[in-house]
Amino acid sequence: MPYSKEDLRDLYDGRLPWHKTFEIMSKPKDDDRFDKYVEILQERVPWLERILLPLGEHLYVVDKAGERIVKCDCGHEFGDWRQNWKLNALIFARDDTEKLEEIYPGLKCPDPNLCEVREFYCPGCGSLLKVEAVPVGYPIIFDALPDIDSFYREWLGRPLPDEKEFRDMTYQVTREWVRDIA
Amino acid sequence: MSERKGIGEGGKTLKQMMEENERLYRETGCYAGITEPHLLREDPVKSELFHSRIMASLMAGRETTRMISASPFVREVAELCLGFYTADGASIAQSTGIQAHIMPMGECIQWMIKQSYEQDVGINEGDLFIANDPVIAGMHPADVYDILPIFWEGELVGWVCTVIMEMDIGAVSPGCMPTANAERGSDGLRFCCEKWGANDLLRRDFELKIELSLDMADMFLLNRKGAIAANIRVREEVKNIIREFGLDYYKRATRELIEEERRNQLARVRQRTVPGRYRDVVPVELDMAKQPISWLPANQDTIRLIPIQTDILPSGRLVLDFEGTGEWGWHPFNGTPTGLRGCFSTVLTQTISYDGRSNLGTLLACEIKEPAVDSLLNPSEIKRLATADPWAAIFDLFGLWQSMLGIAYYLRGFREETFNWRSGAGWQMAGYDALGTKRPLLAAETGAFGPGATGVGDGCDGGGWIATQLVDMGNAEVWELFVPQLEMTRRFEPYSTGYGKFRSGVALASVMLLHRITQTVASGAIGTASDGIIPNLGQFGGYPGGKRNTLLVRYDNLQELIENRQPLLHELGHPAEWKDRIQGQVTNVGLIPPSIPVYDGDVLVTDTTSAGGLGDPIEREPRRIKADLDEGFATDWMARNIYCVDVIFNEMTEEWQIDEAATSKLREAKRKERLSRGVPVEQWWQKSRQRLMERNLDGKILEMYQSSMRLSEAFTQEFKDFWALPDDFNL
Numbered sequence: 001m002p003y004s005k006e007d008l009r010d011l012y013d014g015r016l017p018w019h020k021t022f023e024i025m026s027k028p029k030d031d032d033r034f035d036k037y038v039e040i041l042q043e044r045v046p047w048l049e050r051i052l053l054p055l056g057e058h059l060y061v062v063d064k065a066g067e068r069i070v071k072c073d074c075g076h077e078f079g080d081w082r083q084n085w086k087l088n089a090l091i092f093a094r095d096d097t098e099k100l101e102e103i104y105p106g107l108k109c110p111d112p113n114l115c116e117v118r119e120f121y122c123p124g125c126g127s128l129l130k131v132e133a134v135p136v137g138y139p140i141i142f143d144a145l146p147d148i149d150s151f152y153r154e155w156l157g158r159p160l161p162d163e164k165e166f167r168d169m170t171y172q173v174t175r176e177w178v179r180d181i182a
Numbered sequence: 183m184s185e186r187k188g189i190g191e192g193g194k195t196l197k198q199m200m201e202e203n204e205r206l207y208r209e210t211g212c213y214a215g216i217t218e219p220h221l222l223r224e225d226p227v228k229s230e231l232f233h234s235r236i237m238a239s240l241m242a243g244r245e246t247t248r249m250i251s252a253s254p255f256v257r258e259v260a261e262l263c264l265g266f267y268t269a270d271g272a273s274i275a276q277s278t279g280i281q282a283h284i285m286p287m288g289e290c291i292q293w294m295i296k297q298s299y300e301q302d303v304g305i306n307e308g309d310l311f312i313a314n315d316p317v318i319a320g321m322h323p324a325d326v327y328d329i330l331p332i333f334w335e336g337e338l339v340g341w342v343c344t345v346i347m348e349m350d351i352g353a354v355s356p357g358c359m360p361t362a363n364a365e366r367g368s369d370g371l372r373f374c375c376e377k378w379g380a381n382d383l384l385r386r387d388f389e390l391k392i393e394l395s396l397d398m399a400d401m402f403l404l405n406r407k408g409a410i411a412a413n414i415r416v417r418e419e420v421k422n423i424i425r426e427f428g429l430d431y432y433k434r435a436t437r438e439l440i441e442e443e444r445r446n447q448l449a450r451v452r453q454r455t456v457p458g459r460y461r462d463v464v465p466v467e468l469d470m471a472k473q474p475i476s477w478l479p480a481n482q483d484t485i486r487l488i489p490i491q492t493d494i495l496p497s498g499r500l501v502l503d504f505e506g507t508g509e510w511g512w513h514p515f516n517g518t519p520t521g522l523r524g525c526f527s528t529v530l531t532q533t534i535s536y537d538g539r540s541n542l543g544t545l546l547a548c549e550i551k552e553p554a555v556d557s558l559l560n561p562s563e564i565k566r567l568a569t570a571d572p573w574a575a576i577f578d579l580f581g582l583w584q585s586m587l588g589i590a591y592y593l594r595g596f597r598e599e600t601f602n603w604r605s606g607a608g609w610q611m612a613g614y615d616a617l618g619t620k621r622p623l624l625a626a627e628t629g630a631f632g633p634g635a636t637g638v639g640d641g642c643d644g645g646g647w648i649a650t651q652l653v654d655m656g657n658a659e660v661w662e663l664f665v666p667q668l669e670m671t672r673r674f675e676p677y678s679t680g681y682g683k684f685r686s687g688v689a690l691a692s693v694m695l696l697h698r699i700t701q702t703v704a705s706g707a708i709g710t711a712s713d714g715i716i717p718n719l720g721q722f723g724g725y726p727g728g729k730r731n732t733l734l735v736r737y738d739n740l741q742e743l744i745e746n747r748q749p750l751l752h753e754l755g756h757p758a759e760w761k762d763r764i765q766g767q768v769t770n771v772g773l774i775p776p777s778i779p780v781y782d783g784d785v786l787v788t789d790t791t792s793a794g795g796l797g798d799p800i801e802r803e804p805r806r807i808k809a810d811l812d813e814g815f816a817t818d819w820m821a822r823n824i825y826c827v828d829v830i831f832n833e834m835t836e837e838w839q840i841d842e843a844a845t846s847k848l849r850e851a852k853r854k855e856r857l858s859r860g861v862p863v864e865q866w867w868q869k870s871r872q873r874l875m876e877r878n879l880d881g882k883i884l885e886m887y888q889s890s891m892r893l894s895e896a897f898t899q900e901f902k903d904f905w906a907l908p909d910d911f912n913l
Contacts, residue, residue, distance in 0.1 A: 012597055014639045014684060014803075021638060025598045029453055037595030053456065054593055057683070057722040057797045087867075090860030103824065104716075106758030107770065107789060108677055108728030111714035113880040114467075114485070117725075121860045126853030128798040131720035135465045135487070136883055137874055139904035140863070141718070144589050146458035150496040155452050168459070171903045177864050178871075178906035 002030050009040055034156070045073045052160070053146055058127050059085065061148065066162050068148065076124030082169040084142040089120040089129060095136070142170055189300060189338045190269050191433070196295040196305075196338065200270035213272070213441040213546060221431070222438045232427055232435055233275070237538060239419035240264045240277035243344070243412035250408035253349055253401045254664055258656025261347040264412060266420070267291055269338050273542040274436045280325070280345060282528040285545060286520050287327050287343040289319030294375045303377055307333040310379030310410060314351070315372045316569040319520040323369045323569060324351050324358040326402075328409035332417045334424055339432070342416040344409035349664070350398035350622050353570060356703050357610030357624045361774050362473045363514040363568040364480035371395055382414055397621035443535070443543030448498035450534055451547070454599065455590035457494045462582050464488040465715045465886070466558065466575045470513045472776040480512035485715070485886040486558045488579055489897065492586050500548040502526070502583070506897030507553055508889035510561030514570035517559040517579075521572050522550050529580045533587070533599070554893045574774070577605035578717050581793060585634070585719060592722070597637025602719050604793040606631045607730035607773055609694075609786045613702025616666040623665045623702070632678055632687035632727065632792025634719060640806070641687030641793065643674060643815065666702075667694040667786070671752045675789065676810075676817050681824045682724025682795020683802050688815050689727070689790040693751050696784045703777040704734075704786065713773065713791070724795030725824075728757075730773060733787035737766040740783045751785055756819060800826045800849045804840040811838040826852045871905050877913060887913050 003011075003024065010016040011024060041060065042051050049062040055070060061081045062071045070078040070085040078085035094100045094117040100109050103117070110117070110133070118132040118140070132141060147166045153159040188195030194202075206215030222229035243264045248257055255261040263279030271291030276284045290313045299305055311329040316322060325347050332340040352370030353360050360368065378388040384406060393399045424432045464487070471483045486508035493501040502522075510516045523545060530548070531540040553559035558575060561567060581603040588600035611623035633641040658669035670693040680686035696702070713729035720726045735751060737743065743750060754760045761768045771778065780786070807827045810816035818838075821827045828844035831837075877884060891898040891913065902911070 008595075011638050014806075016638070021598065029450075029596060031453065033595040054595075056592075057801075087863050089863060090857065091863045091866045092856065092860045093866060101758070103681070103725060104728040105677075105756065105819075107731050107733075107754070107760070108757045108791075110716045110729050113714075114465075114883060115715040117716070119856075119860070120863075121856045123857070123860075126856040128723040128800070128856065130723060131725050133716045133718045133720065133726050134463060135485070135715050135886065137870065137879055137887065138463060138487075139901060141461055141463065142459075143462070143586075144458060144460050144593065146456045146593060147494075147496070148458075150457045154496045155457070166458075171906075174867065174904055174906045177867060180864070181868060 001027065002032050003036075005036050005040055008033075008036055012040070047071070047075055053148055053151070055081075055085070055144065055146075056129060058122060058125075058129060061146070068164060072122045072124055072127070072129075074122060074125035074127070076122050080169060081148070082145065082164070082167060083173055084140060084170045086120050086130065086140050087170065087173050090123050092119045092121065093117070094119070142168065189305060189333075189336070191337065196270055196300050197298065200292060200295050203270055203272070207546075213444055213543060214437045216437055216441040219438040219441050221434050222442060228427075229435060232423065232431075233439065233539070235419070235423050236266060236275045237277075239416045240266060240275060242419075243342070243416045244277045244279060246415050247344060247346070247408035247412040250404060250411055251346070252404045253346075254656060254660050255347050255349055256405060256408065258660050262409075263345050264416065265343045266416065267341040267343065268436055268440075269340060270295060271341065272440055274340075274439055275539075275541055276531070280347065280528075281531050282321055282524040283325055283327065283345040284524070285527045285542070286319035286321065286524045287329065287345060288542065289520055290327055290329065290375055291341050291343070293318045299375070305331050305338065306380070307331070308381040309377055310382070310384065311375050312373045312378045312406075313375040315374045316518055316521065316572070317565050318374060321521050321524055322359060322572060323353070323372050324348050326351070326373070326405070328406060328413060329375070330410070330413035330417060332420050334421065334429060339424070339429070340420060340436070342413045342420070344412050346405045346409055348405065349401055349624060350396050352395050353622070355622065356612030356705050356777055357622050359514075359571045359573075359610065359624070360568075361514065361571065361705050362475055362777055363570050364470070364475050364477045364512040365568055366566055369514075369568050369570055379410075382410065384410070397619065439539065440541055440543040440546075443539050443541050444546045445543075446539070447530075447535055447544045447547035451494060451498040451500060454534070454594055454596050455494055455587070456593040457496050458590075460492045460494070460586040460589055462490050462586055462718055464490065464575070464579045464582050464717065466515065466578070467714050468511060468513050468515055468574070469772060469774045470511070474776060477512060482511075483882060484511055484889070485882050486511075486575070487886055487890050488558065488575060489890075490579065490583055490586065492583065494590060498547065501551065502549065503551045504553045504557070504559055505551075506890045506894045506900075507557040507559050508886060509556055509893060510558050510563065510567070512567070514568040515572060515574040516561045516564065516567055516569070517572045517576050518564060518569075519550070519552060519560055521576055522553070522559060525576045525580050526550060529584060533584060557893055573605065581605065582717060582719065585721060585794065588637070588721065592637050600637035600721065600796065601641065602634035602721065602793045604631045604634075604717060604719060604727065604791065606788075606790045607732055608788045608790070609704050609732055611665070611702055611704040611780065614700045615664070616698040620701075631790055632680070632689035634680060634686050634793035635682050635684035635721065635724060635796035637796060638684070640685050641680075643688045644690045645687055666697055666699040668697045670695050670750060670785070673753050674815060675754060676815055676820065677754070677757050678727055678789070678791045679816070679820070680719060680725050680727040680792045680795040681799045681820070682721070683797025683799065684724070685795045685802070685810075686727055686792035689792045691754060691790060692788045694786045695750065696780055696782055696786065699780070699782055702780050704780045705775055705777045719794030721794050721796040723798040725799070726794045727792035730791045731787075731789035732771050732773060732775065733789060734769045734771055734778070734780070735764060735766065735785035735787060736768075736781075737764065737783065737785070739765050751787070754787070754789060756817070799824050800852050804842065804845055808838050808840050822848075871907075874905055874907070874913070875911070884913055
């Protein structure tokens with residue numbers, strides 16, 4: 001069943017009363033959710049590019065002059081959605097006991113010889129966009145690479161113009177970086 | 183030689199039926215070749231009634247078992263589940279409970295069919311079969327399957343199975359899920375779908391074997407009687423259903439239920455997610471160096487990676503790939519493809535296919551790519567290995583998989599479905615109980631944890647145990663009858679939290695005082711994949727909960743404290759300072775500790791932790807932090823240091839107050855600190871790459887990467903691509 005945009009706004013903000021939240025969780029899902037979702041988010045961002053797909057608490061894949069880029073709600077742009085946006089963020093790596101214990105004191109602290117807790121910040125607004133806890137040396141994880149064209153074409157039934165090839169282009173970035181070293 | 187007449191449909195053998203169904207699925211992509219399901223749709227009221235009757239019989243069977251069993255696992259926690267299957271072992275319906283076993287129980291039926299039980303062992307009305315061997319199908323030997331065929335006028339028309347977790351399976355000490363366990367013999371009793379009764383009765387020689395083999399034979403045999411009663415109850419109700427609806431309707435409708443569910447699962451994924459590629463990784467720490475095991479190759483500590491990739495295809499199909507998983511080892515924590523399917527189905531049943539119709543069709547709409555042979559998830563030596571505790575890897579694996587699915591929900595706008603989960607920590611023991619009987623001692627509360635935040639609010643406090651929807655650990659007083667311990671407290675532990683705009687649920691720490699024990703040893707238990715590396719459960723700027731711990735406290739002044747009616751340990755307090763409040767010896771024994779002696783008056787602490795928070799913690803509404811402080815779910819340390827909220831306790835009103843203006847300044851300062859502390863990723867990448875090039879990593883981490891690279895060229899290539907390592911470079 002469809003829900004009002006007002007209810008969905010309150011739901012996303014964590015302000016909807018629990019009995020209504022529970023109803024939305026337990027009843028059959030509403031087919032018009034995505035469109036209302038994007039409308040709500042589009043109303044909240046200060047820029048004009050069309051949101052194609054939300055990507056996280058502050059991030060969106062937007063259509064910018066025919067290109068699909070990742071953009072923060074503060075306006076900072078992270079580049080093509082097929083490259084892991086984290087590579088264009090700021091990073092603070094908690095890689096020793098002192099830095100880890102700022103969050104995980106005493107008993108709660110992982111082993112800095114084994115574990116690195118990486119925090120990715122938006123260079124524009126300083127929002128914490130992702131915390132990544134992984135073994136030391138593990139490549140930065142590309143959490144989500146959405147197949148936007150299949151989504152619009154096959155699931156929503158309204159294909160986007162200028163379809164793009166669906167592939168991971170992250171390694172183009174690191175290849176450039178190694179050239180910088182050379 | 184002509185083939186004898188089978189017990190299946192139209193005189194076919196069960197093997198013929200199974201092979202025909204597999205062929206039809208291959209050819210049509212639809213279960214049993216049902217390309218146009220119509221029967222259920224033609225009369226929806228009739229089909230609802232049909233399905234409801236089956237479900238009601240399974241639930242009634244489940245409750246029947248609880249009335250007969252004496253084990254607190256069954257009576258208090260409901261560690262059981264019933265499944266109903268087609269003649270060739272396809273799951274049609276399941277009760278609530280430990281649903282990880284629904285698919286493996288069907289695989290046991292299919293194993294019997296493939297092994298020609300019909301001809302060589304015999305399958306007759308009233309025959310009782312028993313299984314608990316993960317080499318065939320299953321999770322671990324403590325989970326025992328009772329399997330009963332259902333006949334109608336001489337034709338086998340279905341099966342009903344009950345799984346019960348046993349407190350004692352005759353495994354090496356301590357516990358029923360031992361960690362000092364590398365070879366199969368140390369697992370205890372393993373049953374390979376044996377026929378252990380006929381005419382609905384247990385065989386006396388089987389009862390004698392159990393009485394001679396187990397310390398808790400009475401519990402085991404009562405559980406069997408509970409399971410037999412449940413299975414008979416379902417069988418008789420299925421016969422009533424056939425009488426009422428007719429055999430033809432029964433056969434077609436049960437198959438259509440599977441095909442309908444396959445289609446519904448694809449539709450649910452298309453409705454609620456976004457197609458694409460989702461990735462994450464689970465590290466599993468396997469501490470075996472100090473375990474008292476005579477098979478010396480087992481004595482080493484290792485870490486293994488399990489990278490997870492989920493592809494959501496435009497068809498709605500979920501494809502799981504574990505390429506890059508490290509190698510198996512001599513320990514009880516190896517997984518199996520059947521275990522993966524079981525765990526995957528339980529996660530699907532509880533988080534996306536939760537309308538009570540989950541069955542084989544749910545899994546048919548998904549694919550788990552076969553993990554590499556000789557990986558941690560598919561050991562070629564599985565027949566020789568102990569299999570007591572595959573949860574260590576698999577629990578955390580699917581907790582993280584839920585995170586990945588949660589991202590897909592979030593992208594689509596169904597943020598209320600976004601969440602994740604994590605395994606618990608705990609103790610198990612062996613020794614003499616309060617009544618002087620030696621036996622394994624395991625309290626089932628060890629499975630609890632704090633579930634992750636959702637995309638629309640905080641996680642449920644103390645509300646998680648993915649093995650079953652029924653998060654009820656039962657009465658402490660009952661557990662005290664079975665385990666010689668006094669339950670001092672089960673208390674919300676604020677520092678277990680995964681912080682975020684929406685925080686995780688808060689986990690329950692438990693404190694137990696050992697009482698009237700002799701000759702007892704203790705070790706860790708259950709899904710303790712260890713937290714030297716905490717799991718990657720933070721969502722969109724939220725943090726994962728910290729490290730889990732099992733702690734042994736030995737007071738110097740216990741008698742004095744008791745005599746003076748002074749409090750013992752009831753809460754941990756700040757994780758860096760809690761030891762200062764104790765006069766005595768405190769040992770953090772780790773998560774998979776070797777057996778250690780414990781004594782009367784020792785205090786065992788289970789410091790379980792939570793899954794992940796969601797969103798930037800400095801965006802958490804101050805009103806929520808005040809509520810947490812007032813409820814004891816947060817501390818002023820967290821308010822100031824994590825959430826950047828200025829708080830003060832009002833002694834007059836006995837509540838916390840927020841200074842909004844000071845909070846805004848604290849939060850602004852935190853943003854500035856991040857922008858100054860954070861460095862461009864390229865800068866960090868070059869430094870980290872240099873460290874890799876110099877192989878300047880902990881030895882266990884190096885060996886972990888080498889292990890994955892030995893098994894996977896694709897993993898090796900991706901690793902080298904990310905770090906832009908030379909082709910001829912080897913870690």
